[in-house]
Amino acid sequence: MMYFSRLKTAVILGACLLGLLLCIPNLFASPAAWLPWRTVHLGLDLRGGSYLLMEVDMKAVVRERLDSLMDGVRQALRPGSIFYQALEAQPDQNRVLLRLRDPAQADAAMAALRPLVTADGPTGARDLDLASTPDGTITLTLSQVALTARANGAVQQSIEIVRRRIDETGVVDPQIAQQGSTRLVVQLPGIEDPNRIKELLGKTAHMTFRLVDEAANPASGGPPPPGDDYLVMQDNPTQKIAVRKRVDVDGADLTDARAGSNPTTGEWVVNFTFNTVGGRRFSDITRANVNHRFAIVLDDKVISAPVIREPITGGRGQISGSFTAASANDLAVLLRAGALPAPLTVIEERSIGPELGADSIRAGAISLVFGFGLVIVFMAIFYGLFGWFANICVLVNLMLMLAVMSLLQATLTLPGMAGILLTLGMAVDANILINERIREEQKNGRPPLAALEHGFTRAYSTIFDSNATAFLAHVMLFVFGSGPVRGFAVTITVGIATSLFTAWMLTRLLVSRWYTANRPKLLPV
Amino acid sequence: MFIKPRFRLVREGTTIQFMRGRFLGLLTSAVLSTASVVLFFYPGLNLGIDFSGGVVMQVRTEGPANFNQIRAALAAEHIQEQGVQRFGDPNDVLIRLGAQASEAGTQQAVEHVRAALEKSVPGTRILRTDAVGASVSAELFRNGLLALGISLLMILVYIWFRFEWQFAVGAVVTLILDITKAIGFLALMRIEFDLVMVAAILTVLGYSTNDKVVVYDRVRENLRKYKTMPLRALIDLSINETLNRTLGTSMTVFLASLPLALFGGESISGFAWVMLFGIVVGTSSSIFIAAPILLLLGEHRLRRDATPAPTAKAKATPPS
Numbered sequence: 001m002m003y004f005s006r007l008k009t010a011v012i013l014g015a016c017l018l019g020l021l022l023c024i025p026n027l028f029a030s031p032a033a034w035l036p037w038r039t040v041h042l043g044l045d046l047r048g049g050s051y052l053l054m055e056v057d058m059k060a061v062v063r064e065r066l067d068s069l070m071d072g073v074r075q076a077l078r079p080g081s082i083f084y085q086a087l088e089a090q091p092d093q094n095r096v097l098l099r100l101r102d103p104a105q106a107d108a109a110m111a112a113l114r115p116l117v118t119a120d121g122p123t124g125a126r127d128l129d130l131a132s133t134p135d136g137t138i139t140l141t142l143s144q145v146a147l148t149a150r151a152n153g154a155v156q157q158s159i160e161i162v163r164r165r166i167d168e169t170g171v172v173d174p175q176i177a178q179q180g181s182t183r184l185v186v187q188l189p190g191i192e193d194p195n196r197i198k199e200l201l202g203k204t205a206h207m208t209f210r211l212v213d214e215a216a217n218p219a220s221g222g223p224p225p226p227g228d229d230y231l232v233m234q235d236n237p238t239q240k241i242a243v244r245k246r247v248d249v250d251g252a253d254l255t256d257a258r259a260g261s262n263p264t265t266g267e268w269v270v271n272f273t274f275n276t277v278g279g280r281r282f283s284d285i286t287r288a289n290v291n292h293r294f295a296i297v298l299d300d301k302v303i304s305a306p307v308i309r310e311p312i313t314g315g316r317g318q319i320s321g322s323f324t325a326a327s328a329n330d331l332a333v334l335l336r337a338g339a340l341p342a343p344l345t346v347i348e349e350r351s352i353g354p355e356l357g358a359d360s361i362r363a364g365a366i367s368l369v370f371g372f373g374l375v376i377v378f379m380a381i382f383y384g385l386f387g388w389f390a391n392i393c394v395l396v397n398l399m400l401m402l403a404v405m406s407l408l409q410a411t412l413t414l415p416g417m418a419g420i421l422l423t424l425g426m427a428v429d430a431n432i433l434i435n436e437r438i439r440e441e442q443k444n445g446r447p448p449l450a451a452l453e454h455g456f457t458r459a460y461s462t463i464f465d466s467n468a469t470a471f472l473a474h475v476m477l478f479v480f481g482s483g484p485v486r487g488f489a490v491t492i493t494v495g496i497a498t499s500l501f502t503a504w505m506l507t508r509l510l511v512s513r514w515y516t517a518n519r520p521k522l523l524p525v
Numbered sequence: 526m527f528i529k530p531r532f533r534l535v536r537e538g539t540t541i542q543f544m545r546g547r548f549l550g551l552l553t554s555a556v557l558s559t560a561s562v563v564l565f566f567y568p569g570l571n572l573g574i575d576f577s578g579g580v581v582m583q584v585r586t587e588g589p590a591n592f593n594q595i596r597a598a599l600a601a602e603h604i605q606e607q608g609v610q611r612f613g614d615p616n617d618v619l620i621r622l623g624a625q626a627s628e629a630g631t632q633q634a635v636e637h638v639r640a641a642l643e644k645s646v647p648g649t650r651i652l653r654t655d656a657v658g659a660s661v662s663a664e665l666f667r668n669g670l671l672a673l674g675i676s677l678l679m680i681l682v683y684i685w686f687r688f689e690w691q692f693a694v695g696a697v698v699t700l701i702l703d704i705t706k707a708i709g710f711l712a713l714m715r716i717e718f719d720l721v722m723v724a725a726i727l728t729v730l731g732y733s734t735n736d737k738v739v740v741y742d743r744v745r746e747n748l749r750k751y752k753t754m755p756l757r758a759l760i761d762l763s764i765n766e767t768l769n770r771t772l773g774t775s776m777t778v779f780l781a782s783l784p785l786a787l788f789g790g791e792s793i794s795g796f797a798w799v800m801l802f803g804i805v806v807g808t809s810s811s812i813f814i815a816a817p818i819l820l821l822l823g824e825h826r827l828r829r830d831a832t833p834a835p836t837a838k839a840k841a842t843p844p845s
Contacts, residue, residue, distance in 0.1 A: 053661060055628075055660075192651075193651070195636075198632070345628045345629065346628065346631075346632050346656075346658075347628050347657075347658040347660060347661045348656065348657050348658060348661045349632070349635070349654060349655070349656040349657075350653075350654070350655050350656075351651075351653065351654040351655075352652070352653045352654075353650065353651065353652045353653065355585070355650070355652055356583065356652040356653050359790060360790060360792065360793075363788055363789050363790035363793070364789065364790075364793070366784065366788045367784040367785045367787075367788050367789045367793075368784075369784075370783075370784035370787075370788065371780070371781040371782070371783070371784045371785065372781075374780040374781065374783070374784070375777050375780055375781055378776060378777055378780055379777070381530070381531045381532060382530055382531065382532055382533070382534065382773060383530050384528050384529045384530040384531070385528045385529075386530075387530070414790075414792060414793055415721055415724055415793065415796065417793075418785055418789070418793055418796060418797065421781045421782065421784075421785060422728060422732075422778065422781065422782070422800070424777075424781050425732075425774070425777050425778035425781045425782075426735075426778075428774070428777045429735070429774040429777070429778075432770050432773045432774050432777070433739070433770055433774075436767075436769050436770045436773070440766070443537075458746075461742070462738070462739055462742045462743075465687055465738045465742060466734075466735040466736075466738040466739055466742075467735070468683060469679075469680050469683055469684070469731065469734040469735060469738060470731030470732065470734065470735050472676065472679045472680065472683060473676040473679075473680070473727050473728075473730055473731040473734070474727065474728075474731060476672045476675050476676045476679070476727070477672050477676075477723075477724055477727050479672070480668040480669070480671050480672035480675075481668070481669075481672065481720065481723070481724065482665065482668075482720070483720070484720075484721070485720045485721060485723070485724045488721075488724050489724070492728070492731075524528045524529050524530070525530070
């Protein structure tokens with residue numbers, strides 16, 4: 001127990017030295033790009049910033065899927081002259097329901113609909129459950145597997161779009177990640193007031209170009225004619241306009257959008273460019289509908305509905321509609337970044353100003369200094385020399401914790417700083433257990449070396465058991481916790497691991513060195 | 526001068542008969558825990574927005590805050606606040622809104638408060654905004670409880686495997702009593718119960734388990750060492766032997782947490798107070814609750830279960 005080979009001594013001291021080395025990046029900025037410069041991240045509660053937890057509107061995702069499924073049903077049943085009375089989507093039950101006019105055609109209908117069912121993903125699970133009843137009712141229900149896959153896809157796609165939109169605003173180092181199956185976390189360091197970002201993310205920005213139905217009159221009241229929607233004008237919510245349901249060109253076909261100003265009128269506009277497919281469709285539509293009105297619809301609101309004066313063939317166009325410089329620019333950003341697959345809702349927001357973060361850092365630092373001071377004085381008074389060994393271990397432990405956290409690029413939060421102080425208590429505890437045990441062994445009449453041997457051996461089994469339970473509790477906290485509390489769990493679990501190392505290796509090495517140098521008759525414990 | 530220890534917390538050869546006070550200890554604990562359960566229901570926990578949902582905004586005014594002016598500003602905009610109060614510094618104000626009907630409503634509420642302050646109390650800066658929707662708060666609460674429950678379960682299983690089942694039951698029952706007292710303390714002191722408090726309770730749990738394991742470890746060792754000593758005397762001996770360590774560790778953790786409670790600032794001091802309370806409760810419960818339960822459960826069984834002594838040095842009587 002008390003013998004350390006040169007190699008072992010070198011390894012232990014090397015580990016401590018490596019720890020010191022790994023701490024250095026936290027003190028200076030990286031001098032060269034090629035150096036591995038890993039540091040502890042300050043949590044948003046310390047550096048200031050915004051945390052937004054957003055949820056993808058799964059209802060919208062399901063509704064959209066059911067809509068396209070209904071289209072599929074119509075197309076599948078048309079060639080076989082299978083007639084049905086009612087075809088409706090029931091989003092609450094994730095299904096499409098149709099009633100056949102002639103129940104005898106049920107088998108034929110089922111056969112025609114079967115190709116709509118596709119195997120999904122590596123499990124080969126089907127994405128649709130097809131069922132029929134004797135009275136000729138057929139249901140197509142989305143399976144759970146398909147819903148989960150769709151939610152995942154929607155979140156992944158949203159992350160991409162959200163990243164593009166945020167990048168446009170110039171926020172430094174934003175972090176966007178999936179959480180659970182339908183959520184994403186957006187962290188914006190240094191952003192105190194996330195309003196602009198929330199506004200940008202609050203729009204799906206799904207743009208469509210559709211023809212206006214000039215025969216219909218929304219002012220007459222009553223439901224819109226089949227194939228039409230009554231949509232409100234963006235700048236005048238009381239005015240409605242009848243727009244065809246059919247989407248002629250989709251915003252997804254845009255390749256670029258920029259804010260600019262109209263040279264003749266001086267008003268703000270958004271200039272856009274289509275890709276080849278979009279450009280061709282746009283020119284076809286405009287050629288066939290000269291002197292008709294064409295609506296530009298964003299998220300079910302009509303931005304403008306100009307009359308087509310001549311065919312637009314260059315694949316370029318312009319949107320005008322009482323923009324300001326800021327709103328034209330925002331729209332351009334949204335169109336460039338692309339549409340979100342479904343609306344996002346902010347369900348949790350935490351914003352902290354840098355002022356408060358600085359206050360927290362100061363308070364945390366003062367507590368750390370006082371806490372360490374008190375413990376060091378306590379150990380020196382109550383354990384003398386062995387107390388100083390413990391104090392050295394505690395300081396090395398602090399350094400190693402910082403090193404491991406830098407290596408993991410972990411996040412330090414205010415509760416995390418509290419965690420550091422508590423780990424200090426645990427590191428000291430290991431040394432107290434060792435000291436008490438050695439003292440007891442000596443009291444029971446063992447000579448110094450044997451007392452050390454037995455003391456360390458016995459103390460370690462206790463140290464291990466007592467730390468294992470604390471370790472388990474904090475791993476649970478990490479798994480189920482969120483935000484700053486996770487930072488706390490991280491510091492404590494890292495701290496338990498490093499304190500086991502310092503107690504197991506460093507204390508023993510220090511004591512062993514001291515013993516061989518002095519060979520005391522009685523241990524001063 | 527730094528070689529010899531200056532003081533000892535407990536003198537050599539202390540033989541306090543702790544188990545004499547076992548019924549008093551259990552009774553005191555039972556009374557405190559019952560009182561805590563009562564406090565839990567009435568007046569109940571002061572749920573923070575992590576768990577209740579709603580909006581909390583911390584603002585800093587120029588000069589000492591005029592609370593009535595802020596209240597009037599909010600009332601003028603028809604914002605229903607649940608509290609406008611001082612938060613530490615006289616310039617700092619905490620504005621609290623209850624849970625809103627919808628997620629969008631929560632976001633709008635934040636906007637309204639911001640606008641109202643800008644309009645009526647110029648120069649106010651918003652330092653912090655926490656807005657938690659209803660679905661998230663329910664989930665956070667569930668996860669907090671899960672973390673607590675699973676931790677307890679894992680501690681139970683771990684101690685069961687490393688010791689005998691009596692030890693595991695003794696530890697977990699004691700821990701549950703400790704947790705109820707910590708919750709009673711939260712309810713009594715009106716400390717806001719949020720995620721950080723769950724972390725505090727889990728830390729108290731970890732610390733308290735740690736303390737129990739050290740005492741139990743010694744009991745297990747002594748069970749092998751002194752084959753014929755009555756369990757009661759043996760437990761007393763074990764507690765006395767580990768008393769210096771128990772008190773020493775408690776004091777260091779206590780000293781480490783104390784600055785946090787005093788200087789850690791409003792947001793962390795609640796955490797630190799719960800820690801301080803938990804350290805006192807956890808340390809005393811190791812001696813007065815966990816050990817008596819072990820004595821009650823193990824009176825006749827532990828002896829039979831004990832494995833033969835691994836060392837030949839076993840003595841028949843404890844050293845004086």
